[in-house]
Amino acid sequence: MSHATKAAEFNKNEAKVNWHDKALWYVREKRDKSAHNVQGWEYLRQLGSKIKANVLSNLDEYLIQFEANAKKNGIHVHWASDAEEHNNIVNDILSKHNAKKVVKSKSMLTEECHLNPFLESRGIEVVDTDLGERIVQLAQEPPSHIVLPAIHKTKEDVDELFQEHLGTTPSQGNPEYLVGEARKHLRDKFLNADVAITGVNFAVADTGGVVVCTNEGNADMGVHLAKAHIACMGIEKIIPKEKHLGVFLRLLARSATGQPITTYSSHFNKPEDGKEMHIVIVDNGRTEQLSREDFRASLHCIRCGACMNTCPIYRRSGGHSYDYTIPGPIGSILSPGKDLKKHSSLPFASTLCGSCSNVCPVKINIHEQLYKWRQVIVKEQKQPMVKKSILKTAGVVLSKPGLYRIAGKTARFMLKNAPKFMIYNKLNAWGKARDLPEVKGQNFDDWYKKRQKNG
Amino acid sequence: MIGIKKDRKMGRESILKSVKQNKPELLQLPDINEATFEEDINLLETFKNNLKAVGGFVKEIDEKSIDTEIKVLHSNKTNIVSTTKKSALGTITIDKNTEPHTLENIDLAILEAELGVSENGAVWVTASNSIVRVLPFITNDLVIILKKENICLHMLKAYDQIAERYRDFGVFISGPSKTADIEQCLVVGAHGAMSLAVLLI
């Protein structure tokens, strides 16, 4: 199913779409405020981008160095070429520990590898412990956003899910109550888990350690209680030196949610006495992406989600419409590299306004890569199909007057700064057909408060 | 067209080979010009403001009044672990061999941190500060004692300060645990500590 068709489904509930749109724009605004507070923010982004470019140009050496240093500290290092190998390695480690209960903290990589169903079919209980991830797990859905996995769910949805699965009493979606119940439910899971699996935000070549960032403390609750820790990382998570964390940790949370840093930034260098630590290093298509000069920089991504929060199409079509582990602008440049045919509509799910590239903390030229993928797709696929998919995206998400309210700043920025050929090129039906709608009405804050009051 | 070649059981060699073949020419690692980040600000006040903004409690106190302050903050706690000599309020002693699961009912943990970061209100806590790594996460409430002179401007400076440490486990903690996963409503107290108080001496 194309992005447009799925976006149409999401657009059936207008109130929810409006909320989704505004909530994410509010996060984007928090990001702006937070970034403006940092002396030298633009220089910091430049550094982030240059360090990542250096990493990619020397990645094999850094991986070898990382492995050697990790091993020196008693960490077991494994390598997986693809998802299947990754899942088998994790399963082997679990078998060795006779593990039946696993707690997992957020990891887009294990989503990408479909680790949960793989382990569950082998009789292992896998519990996602990030609250948002737990919510979508109970709903049997994939996350719809890489930082805010349950952003598509209302508090009433969560209330119902918790009644069904955790036996809570109806609370009309009282967040404090629901979080409290989730805390109890997951605490029990932490205390009874055999092994903890985490993702990796940064892997430091010169120390062999990994850093995991959470706000909830779920990674640490899992790791420090279980007898073994498995950290799963894509090859591109490497950074050369520990000091570079000083650059990336300053960028990450501010770009993601507007916080100056996540509540917990945990540095794992050695397992606790009597415990085991494993790191699984995964390729799964990344070296292939590395070979594509035009698209290589997509591997700079530190998964902050800022490009999603700012994207007018993402905000009004929802993460699930992308039908790929990583949705939004970054997902739309990563996914064609994995399966060009399946994801051919994604590079068209964009106005090419450039807002994504503008906020990206590691300066990925996202909108230019979207444009380049369109050219690849036009070359490789029959024209009529392509045209249809462009018109559909534009038609569904953008051309419903009153439904689509592009946020003013983005629009103005785009008209001022995006090269004409990008707005008015043939592939962009939107640029041709429409004027930008005015932004009116209350901001998210007011709207939200009002909504709270009305129940 | 585009497919991922499978080379099973050869994970390491095949990945490294593929990286070598596909990587671009070497691009230099940039030097970091830290002068760009210099700011003439009051480190202490900025630290306090940022910590409050992330939901933490912070107070400058006299070293002698640590326990009095903690008793005011947490009047009715029974299971208390203190891993610092600066507080005598501990009711439960732990050591390196304490089974982490036995800490499940700890009401309050009192720890010392080695470093604070002005730009984000974070404090650096190591495995040796915690004795048992899970302590600052599993405790219901957390009190951290920090020397005022150990506050630095930003994260790059923080990494200079901790560059020579013994590396096992360490964590920057900024405020109490929190989540906004239910309709973006901020709720304090997710899985980690429900509250964080930093006492500056």
Ligand code: SF4
């Ligand atoms: S592409 Fe950039 S903005 Fe988007 S998630 Fe990755 S780092 Fe963040």
